[in-house]
Amino acid sequence: MAEIAHMIDSEIFMAFSTYATIVTLKMMLLGPMTSYFRFKNKVFANMEDTFGGTTEQRKKMIRVDPDVERVRRCHQNDLENIIPFVVVGLLYALTGPDLSSALLHFRLFVGSRCIHTLAYVMPLPQPSRALSWVVGMITTFSMAYRVLTTALYL
Amino acid sequence: MAEIAHMIDSEIFMAFSTYATIVTLKMMLLGPMTSYFRFKNKVFANMEDTFGGTTEQRKKMIRVDPDVERVRRCHQNDLENIIPFVVVGLLYALTGPDLSSALLHFRLFVGSRCIHTLAYVMPLPQPSRALSWVVGMITTFSMAYRVLTTALYL
Amino acid sequence: MAEIAHMIDSEIFMAFSTYATIVTLKMMLLGPMTSYFRFKNKVFANMEDTFGGTTEQRKKMIRVDPDVERVRRCHQNDLENIIPFVVVGLLYALTGPDLSSALLHFRLFVGSRCIHTLAYVMPLPQPSRALSWVVGMITTFSMAYRVLTTALYL
Numbered sequence: 001m002a003e004i005a006h007m008i009d010s011e012i013f014m015a016f017s018t019y020a021t022i023v024t025l026k027m028m029l030l031g032p033m034t035s036y037f038r039f040k041n042k043v044f045a046n047m048e049d050t051f052g053g054t055t056e057q058r059k060k061m062i063r064v065d066p067d068v069e070r071v072r073r074c075h076q077n078d079l080e081n082i083i084p085f086v087v088v089g090l091l092y093a094l095t096g097p098d099l100s101s102a103l104l105h106f107r108l109f110v111g112s113r114c115i116h117t118l119a120y121v122m123p124l125p126q127p128s129r130a131l132s133w134v135v136g137m138i139t140t141f142s143m144a145y146r147v148l149t150t151a152l153y154l
Numbered sequence: 155m156a157e158i159a160h161m162i163d164s165e166i167f168m169a170f171s172t173y174a175t176i177v178t179l180k181m182m183l184l185g186p187m188t189s190y191f192r193f194k195n196k197v198f199a200n201m202e203d204t205f206g207g208t209t210e211q212r213k214k215m216i217r218v219d220p221d222v223e224r225v226r227r228c229h230q231n232d233l234e235n236i237i238p239f240v241v242v243g244l245l246y247a248l249t250g251p252d253l254s255s256a257l258l259h260f261r262l263f264v265g266s267r268c269i270h271t272l273a274y275v276m277p278l279p280q281p282s283r284a285l286s287w288v289v290g291m292i293t294t295f296s297m298a299y300r301v302l303t304t305a306l307y308l
Numbered sequence: 309m310a311e312i313a314h315m316i317d318s319e320i321f322m323a324f325s326t327y328a329t330i331v332t333l334k335m336m337l338l339g340p341m342t343s344y345f346r347f348k349n350k351v352f353a354n355m356e357d358t359f360g361g362t363t364e365q366r367k368k369m370i371r372v373d374p375d376v377e378r379v380r381r382c383h384q385n386d387l388e389n390i391i392p393f394v395v396v397g398l399l400y401a402l403t404g405p406d407l408s409s410a411l412l413h414f415r416l417f418v419g420s421r422c423i424h425t426l427a428y429v430m431p432l433p434q435p436s437r438a439l440s441w442v443v444g445m446i447t448t449f450s451m452a453y454r455v456l457t458t459a460l461y462l
Contacts, residue, residue, distance in 0.1 A: 014307035017245045021301045024238045028291065031234055045227060048280050073353060079233060079387060080339055084332045086241050087394050091325045126356050137336065147329045153322035168461035171399045175455045178392045182445065185388055199381060202434050233387060240395050 012102045016093040019106035020086050023113055027082050030075040030117070037067045074120040078113070081133070085109050085140050092143035095150040109139040166256045170247040173260035174240050177267055181236050184229040184271070191221045228274040232267070235287070239263050239294050246297035249304040263293040320410045324401040327414035328394050331421055335390050338383040338425070345375045382428040386421070389441070393417050393448050400451035403458040417447040 037043075043065035044050050050058035089109075093102065112135040119129035191197075197219035198204050204212035243263075247256065266289040273283035345351075351373035352358050358366035397417075401410065420443040427437035 011307055014305045017248070017301055017305045018307050021242055021245060021298050024241050025295070025298055028234075028238050028294065031287075031291070046224070046277065048277050048283075051280075070354070075234065079237070080336075080383065083237055083241075083387070083391055084336050087332050087391075088329055091329060094325070120354075123354065123356050126359075129356075133339075137339070140336065141333070144329050144333055147325055151322040151325045153319055153326050165461055168459045171402070171455055171459045172461050175396060175399060175452050178395050179449070179452055182388075182392050182448065185441075185445070200378070200428075200431065202431050202437075205434075229388065233391070237391055237395075 011099055012093050012097065015099070015103055015106055016089055019110050020089060023082050023110045024086065026110075026114065026117065027075070027078040030071055030078060033121075034068060034071045034075065037065070037071055041065045041067055043068055070123070071121060074117055077116070077120070077133070081136050081140070082113060085136070085143075088140050088144045088147060091147045091151075095146055097146060105139050105143055109136050112136040112139065165253050166247050166251065169253070169257055169260055170243055173264050174243060177236050177264045178240065180264075180268065180271065181229070181232040184225055184232060187275075188222060188225045188229065191219070191225055195219045195221055197222055224277070225275060228271055231270070231274070231287070235290050235294070236267060239290070239297075242294050242298045242301060245301045245305075249300055251300060259293050259297055263290050266290040266293065319407055320401050320405065323407070323411055323414055324397055327418050328397060331390050331418045332394065334418075334422065334425065335383070335386040338379055338386060341429075342376060342379045342383065345373070345379055349373045349375055351376055378431070379429060382425055385424070385428070385441070389444050389448070390421060393421075393444070393451075396448050396452045396455060399455045399459070403454055405454060413447050413451055417444050420444040420447065 038045075038049075042050075042061050043063055044061050047058070047062060050061040052058070089106065092105070112132045116129055116132035116136065118124065119132055123129070192199075192203075196204075196215050197217055198215050201212070201216060204215040206212070243260065246259070266286045270283055270286040270290065272278065273286060277283070346353075346357075350369050351371055352369050355366070355370060358369040360366070397414065400413070405413075420440045424437055424440040424444065426432065427440055431437070
């Protein structure tokens with residue numbers, strides 16, 4: 001493991017903070033986007049969220065909508081991929097990698113996830129979404145490899 | 155970024171540890187609450203989880219139940235909001251903010267999520283749940299703003 | 309809270325890095341496993357993911373499949389349990405626990421989650437999955453207890 005001086009004052013940790021925050025914000029924005037489609041298409045998951053009309057009309061608003069489900073699947077995929085990136089990326093940043101190598105990992109991951117979101121929500125034809133997902137996975141695996149080879153303690 | 159001395163021995167990091175742990179425990183408790191409603195209403199997602207009665211009766215236990223789904227939606231919303239808080243909050247705590255400012259953020263977030271859970275599970279009439287969700291989002295955005303303005307390194 | 313020297317160079321933090329990375333990789337592998345069952349059973353969630361055959365045949369591939377849903381439920385349970393472990397475990401590692409005690413917690417958790425995945429995907433008869441889930445929960449609660457008793461700052 002790296003010296004502690006590598007951690008906070010280092011450009012690597014600042015780079016990690018920047019990219020981790022940006023990609024986390026990107027993930028969070030899918031929450032309001034889900035709400036946007038719920039209001040636009042008048043589709044809700046809870047009776048207390050419906051509004052306007054009679055009770056009968058409001059009951060019909062409790063249904064599944066393709067637009068809403070698409071954004072929710074994208075959000076779920078973000079949870080499944082971005083959170084592992086943050087966990088492994090933090091540990092990776094603490095192993096004291098080269099700055100250029102770290103930046104390459106962080107930029108590849110954040111770029112691939114932005115493309116993934118565009119490809120999912122638009123949607124773009126495959127394999128754009130599949131490829132962006134694979135690039136993100138490989139980036140995280142590569143960082144995990146360095147963590148395990150640098151700091152293995154079982 | 156702050157000096158390393160700010161990190162571990164500081165009251166800010168202890169405050170972060172305390173609030174992050176509390177809100178993570180709150181999130182985890184929705185797991186047992188889901189199990190509680192599954193057993194109470196005899197509703198399961200897997201055939202091997204059912205018990206009692208004939209195979210026919212057990213097959214009928216594999217269905218969707220409003221109580222269980224409500225708790226699960228609340229749990230999902232927690233994952234989508236509390237985990238970003240923990241990630242951004244950790245980086246925020248490392249930027250060396252004022253203790254009073256940090257405590258305000260942490261308390262607002264944890265308070266808003268406790269109200270959110272109550273509003274979802276009871277359920278309380280809207281806009282109680284929507285407002286508590288928005289307060290949590292704004293708190294996390296505010297911390298992300300400080301991280302990006304203090305430690306930007308692209 | 310522990311001295312900073314306890315954090316990076318210490319065996320506890322290396323042990324945490326190792327086990328957190330391993331269990332995060334285990335969680336990530338459920339993504340490709342979901343894809344595997346989607347291709348094997350020709351079941352997709354998005355129209356643009358389907359392939360082969362006429363439009364009518366491709367529309368029929370948009371459905372819910374028991375194998376795919378089982379892996380997805382396992383993945384969701386991992387998100388709900390492994391992420392809290394990583395958050396609480398990181399803070400726990402910073403409280404400077406005994407190495408043997410920390411290793412016990414990390415090994416118990418990672419072992420229990422590996423058994424949980426096996427029990428879910430095979431599936432094994434209950435209560436194997438329920439027990440492995442409970443062991444993981446108790447391990448995380450035990451670490452949270454130490455964090456809150458060592459570093460409480462409200």
